[in-house]
Amino acid sequence: QVDLVESGGGSVQTGESLILSCEASGLTDSTYCIGWFRQAPGKERDGVASIDKYGRTRFADSVKTRCSIYKDSAKNTFYLHLGVLRHEDTAMYICAAAHSCDYWASLTPTAYNYWGQGTQVTVSS
Numbered sequence: 001q002v003d004l005v006e007s008g009g010g011s012v013q014t015g016e017s018l019i020l021s022c023e024a025s026g027l028t029d030s031t032y033c034i035g036w037f038r039q040a041p042g043k044e045r046d047g048v049a050s051i052d053k054y055g056r057t058r059f060a061d062s063v064k065t066r067c068s069i070y071k072d073s074a075k076n077t078f079y080l081h082l083g084v085l086r087h088e089d090t091a092m093y094i095c096a097a098a099h100s101c102d103y104w105a106s107l108t109p110t111a112y113n114y115w116g117q118g119t120q121v122t123v124s125s
Helices: none
Strands: 003-007 010-013 018-025 033-039 046-052 057-059 067-072 077-082 091-098 119-124
Touching: 003 091, 018 033, 018 091, 018 119, 033 067, 033 077, 046 067, 046 077, 057 067
Parallel strands: 010 119
Antiparallel strands: 003 018, 018 077, 033 046, 033 091, 046 057, 067 077, 091 119
């Protein structure tokens, strides 16, 4: 069982940046992926970024020039840094974990087994 707890969301203004945290418990040394997804009201859940056990990352086209994902292995915590925030970045941001990782599917919700509760990000001008 993997438990995921997100934090760091809030209300920000356009152009600002935000760092979201995902604390994971229950991950083992087996291959895994951690993904960040977002979902706005009435819209589908979209992949934002992913990172695997070896540090390989993927980003959605909509954020790849202003986003980074990284991990602190000692704390079992994964971070999503999103910069130059836009109104369309407003969504619930949700962390997910998968015990096995297909790099090319790592931005797809169906690739993941475990989900956090999410943290809300609201961007206003």
